[in-house]
Amino acid sequence: MKSLVLLLWFLCAVNLLPAQVIPYGVSSDSIVINTPPNTVIEEGVYYIYYYKPLNYDSINSPILWYVHGTGGTGNEGITVLQGIADRRNALIVSPTMHIGAGGWAYVSEWTVDTSTGCKSLTYTTQIFTQIYSHFLTRENRNNISIYLTGFSQGGQFVTRYMLIRQFAPDSIPIVMSASVDPANYTLCTNMFNSTQMLWASYRCGLSGVEYVYGGCSETSWQWNTIPVASLICNSHVKQYYNENYAVLVGTLDTATFQGFCPGQGGDNRYERAIAFYNFSDTNAISRGTTLQWQYAVIPDVGHNGYALYNTPAAGDSIPIAERMLFETPWHSVPNFSPVAAFSYIDSALTVSFADNSQNAENWHWDFGDSIFSNEQNPQHTYTNNGTYTICLAVGDSCISDTACMDITVNNVSLQENIQINKIMIIYPNPFIKNFTVEFMYKEWFTELDFIIYDQTGRRIKMTEIKNTKTIIYCGELNEGIYFYEARNNSSNIFQRGKLILIEE
CATH class of the missing domain: 2.60.40.3080 (Immunoglobulin-like)
Incomplete structure (x- = not known):
């Protein structure tokens, strides 16, 4: 017996024991987020609550990932979603969230250099990727479909997470996501109702800057920032509008509450949900795409998480939120990033170039003879015969791509x-x-x-x-x-x- 105990101690010490499969029923564990050498996540460990129903299938069952509201813990997800998990054979994963960098809606954390005290921004997409990998390992699975949802501040997180994952990608297969009764949303604009929609710190809109590094000492709080316009491009917003995402709100959530983003269109959560969806629908068209989101109201329910997730439509036995999450057909999200391509026709020393790029908003041509152009479809005449390397760089406000080609010209067509x-x-x-x-x-x-x-x-x-x-x-x-x-x-x-x- 003593030898067995020593063997188990040794295996644990060198991390050779296989991860324990998540048990049936309610359980919890924790994860320390991996960061670069000599750094740590400022708020430390993530505690994760699980609920595995008895009909869970270790090959096909999905994950129902829940993000709680202000002051809650991961246990909130078990209380709110257990009935849905039982019907859908889904494993509930519900981490206790950190307030995070900027103090709002969990969307980012500070990674702290342990030697200098300097802080750098880490988006929750990176953290969720590690949490996803953690329970994949525990379940001995290579891939699990994710249904992501959050209530109240957790709802704010979900709507912002689906935007942030466009420029700070995760590796999580999200089949469907839904924000339930958040106070505010991120409007993909600089101004709304004559009010500036600032990104920092509540992520109200796309105006202003992101704080990415600084706070190296208590006496020197100098921060490095980057403009939001160079962080979130038109292509990112278009992809966001094509995400598998839904807005749900209770029709009785009409108590006056201004929220944290002045000017977002409404004195309460119900009015702001309508304003957000309608704005996004119109803004998508102006950006050259079509909004693919879903929208639903939960009748006769106020700001009550359990009721919002467990209330069916009249004549139905399945909750509206459950049907929205699990029965909305999945669609692929197109990539709107700029891709450079061009063709040409030459006549003697004169070459006409045609832009064949996708999703480009600006163009920069290098004709290989120290002459350049920012026209979309330029014509260029060379001075001498020869072979030249032509490069076209295309982009939007923050993403670029380049294509190059060698061409040979001579003075006889x-x-x-x-x-x-x-x-x-x-x-x-x-x-x-x-x-x-x-x-x-x-x-x-x-x-x-x-x-x-x-x-x-x-x-x-x-x-x-x-x-x-x-x-x-x-x-x-x-x-x-x-x-x-x-x-x-x-x-x-x-x-x-x-x-x-x-x-x-």
């Missing part, structure tokens, strides 16, 4: 070159499935690499020309316009032009 020399011909063009490359005179034949590009300039096919007559098959390509270059063994362009592929 392609069409002139073809008409004068008649060395190599391509037929038929337009073509179906295949075309022929043929040299008119055997004595002029040279081995070539025949390269085909799509309209974005992406190389998609290369064929070696080793005979005076070569058939090139393109049955795998879609109908459309393509471009080709024929290059000799020195990689010099022998001929280039356009190909047109048509269907039968």
